[in-house]
Amino acid sequence: MKLENVKWVNEMYDTGHKESLNIMLTEEVDMSKDGIKQWSPKLRRKVRRKVFKWRKFFTHNNGNPVLVEEIENMEKLKEWFYEYCYTGRWHIGTNSKGKTKTGLKWLRIATADIVSKDDASSIVISNTWRLKRFGWFWKGDERVRRL
16 A cells, blocks of 8 residues: 555656646744744844744645646746735745655745735745756746756
């Protein structure tokens, strides 16, 4: 039975033929004063004063995964952030194969800074280094050199 489950997971998460992705959105917010006071006084000045709160899930389980066509390049990714997020700093994550009990691990693939909701072009997307693993994302970009 375990071998069948492992085979099913490998077929489901085949890297070359994805049509949809599980997406998790987390928001980066400042830590509250009560949260900072819970740390010992010696460590307070060294603690990173940011908290990541899980906000939205787009998964196969709840019936609304994100199609690859919706986020296949940088402009479409900005439009997708504009539709589903409000102002702030957001992290978009997806899952990958991992050595965990469930066989999955969550990875952050990009960070978006939304200063205003006036237009999708005002969104700044950074930390996209993990997106190089997705060949469909950089397909139409001539700046990326193919080996």
